[in-house]
Amino acid sequence: MYEEYQKGIPAYWVLLTLYVAGLAAAIICAGTLESPWLWIFVGIHGALFTVYSLMLKAGRPHVFRRNWSTDIEKGHVWRCLLGACVMALASVVISTLDVYRFAWSPMPAFASVLGACLAMAGYMLAMQSLLASPPHAQEHYGEPKPSPENYGAYGVIRHPLALASILLGLSVPLMIGSLVGMIPVGIMIVLLVIYVNAEDNWRFAHYEWYYDYMKSVGYRLIPMIW
Numbered sequence: 453m454y455e456e457y458q459k460g461i462p463a464y465w466v467l468l469t470l471y472v473a474g475l476a477a478a479i480i481c482a483g484t485l486e487s488p489w490l491w492i493f494v495g496i497h498g499a500l501f502t503v504y505s506l507m508l509k510a511g512r513p514h515v516f517r518r519n520w521s522t523d524i525e526k527g528h529v530w531r532c533l534l535g536a537c538v539m540a541l542a543s544v545v546i547s548t549l550d551v552y553r554f555a556w557s558p559m560p561a562f563a564s565v566l567g568a569c570l571a572m573a574g575y576m577l578a579m580q581s582l583l584a585s586p587p588h589a590q591e592h593y594g595e596p597k598p599s600p601e602n603y604g605a606y607g608v609i610r611h612p613l614a615l616a617s618i619l620l621g622l623s624v625p626l627m628i629g630s631l632v633g634m635i636p637v638g639i640m641i642v643l644l645v646i647y648v649n650a651e652d653n654w655r656f657a658h659y660e661w662y663y664d665y666m667k668s669v670g671y672r673l674i675p676m677i678w
Contacts, residue, residue, distance in 0.1 A: 464516050470537050471501055474544045478628070481548035489564065490552070493627045496568055500575040508582055515582050532647040539640035540621050547625040547633030557631035567626025574619030581605045581612040609671045611648045618644060618673075648672050 475494050482490050508515055550556045584604025605612035621640050625633030652672055655662045672678055 466537070468505075470541060471497070474541055474624075477541060477544050478548045481545050482552040484552065487552065489627075489629070490548075492564075492568075496571060496627070500571065504575050504579045507579060511583050529647055529650045532643040532650070536617070536640045536643040536647065539636040539643065540617075540624070542636040543621060543624050543633050543640070544628075546636060547628040547630035550630035550632050551628050559626070559629045559631050561629075563626045563629055567623040567628075570619045570626065571623035574616045574623060577605060577612055577619065578616035581616065603669075607669060608675055609673060610652065610666070610669050611673050614644050614648050615673055645673070 475497065478490065478494065479485070484490070551558065581604060584606055609615060618641055621637045622634075625631070625637060649672070652666075656666065
């Protein structure tokens with residue numbers, strides 16, 4: 453089980469790299485350090501990511517060693533996951549260039565407030581998911597499933613981390629104030645939906661108990677919808 457747990461792509465460190473690259477891209481593409489909205493964007497994401505990382509380190513340090521399974525990402529599926537990461541970074545670049553250099557599609561100020569709310573909701577959902585004990589976590593492969601009381605967000609939808617990623621993705625162009633920045637976010641969402649569907653099918657095909665989990669938690673990504 454330990455060897456299986458060590459296979460794959462180191463999830464947290466890939467996300468940390470993507471996060472740092474995104475903040476760096478925002479500052480570079482803006483071409484200025486004098487915009488208060490830019491520093492609010494960097495400050496909110498920086499503070500939330502740091503605080504929740506420290507909470508995660510204290511509460512579930514083994515999550516830092518959790519990997520995306522290479523078995524699930526065989527074939528085209530890993531390209532969807534990689535593409536989603538690229539689109540998230542592209543959203544930062546396009547949104548910043550839009551607002552601070554070209555003014556393609558500025559958005560009203562209240563969009564930034566909505567974006568900040570989505571960012572906080574996304575980080576909170578991601579943290580709640582990572583602190584939970586989902587039945588399909590790699591550390592449980594071949595072991596008895598945890599109690600449903602420990603499922604956390606996984607007791608409501610089967611892929612809360614994907615939903616958290618979508619919320620965080622949507623928060624970027626909204627906080628920066630760029631409508632055209634929604635284009636790569638839309639592509640990211642499509643890629644994540646493809647990945648979620650493929651992961652669901654893979655687990656259903658490989659683990660008998662996943663059928664019972666699917667019956668008890670009937671929605672993949674969005675409650676009452678899908």
